[in-house]
Amino acid sequence: MERQVKYREDDKLIDLINSNYSLLMVMSRFGLSLGFGDKSVKEVCQAQGVDCRTFLAVANFLSKEHHVKGECLPTDFALPALMDYLKRAHVYFLDFNLPALRRKLIETIDCSGSDEVATLILKFFDEYAKEVRRHMEYENRSVFTYVEQLLQGHRPSGYDIATFASKHSQVESKLTELKNIIIKYYPGKENNNLLNSVLFDIFNCEQDLATHCQVEDYMFVPAVEHLEQQLQQGFLRPDSKENSDKGDEPEALSQREKEIITCVVKGMTNKAIAEQLFLSIHTVITHRRNIARKLQIHSPAGLTIYAIVNKLVSLEEVKY
């Protein structure tokens, strides 16, 4: 039975773009240039040497709101073409999008040092960008190299794609946190135009990173698993998909939690906090987990911004 797909190879490429402008990003990550006139997807891909099946598989994947494992068959696309697409996306995020976002952030908020919240926001962003770089460089260096060996028919020992999949984090979550910190805690100015523009860019980048991770989780990983199985002649591994935990209930912080935040932003370890507040380390860890859930802030840098804005500490006391 034929599965329902939104875009087909005989559709005009311009119609695809008009129905979903984020496909412009997909095009450039496949190396497709503009100026294609009224040509169909197939004609443009053929003329520019791009794997049409894989381009369409990604475009159709992105046209859906919800994804489930197995919705995309490994036979729907070519793994090398998908991997090239992911590599180009990494270059885009690391060398263009995040640096451009940083420049715009500096232009928008006062990072001269006189505005302490602005300085901390920039620091938060820099830590986040470093984290994204680590994430993507790991994929470039380890995962893609591993898959290239599989594609050549070699199965390196001591690694499999399930190991990667079980640890693969949603890299956009901290950006969500940064955006929410700016919206909730950055002091309002008379004119919000520039700030709104930065926020829109962060929303876009957040969405783009989220779909990038989904392509990896729902298309790339299953295709690599399929390849591994082919090489192993039927050997199967248990599914390693992880569910993320969520707690969206906004709850007030207890006095004890505020004390712990103060200690954290002063740079104290869990052990030092436990000793100062006469608690066990286990209790401190539980409090920290509850704080992260209540505030949806998971890093010391984010907590520092929260603590400064809410006057739990002064800037002189801050370690980060």
Ligand SMILES: [Fe+2]
């Ligand atoms: Fe990636």
Ligand SMILES: [Fe+2]
């Ligand atoms: Fe990733």
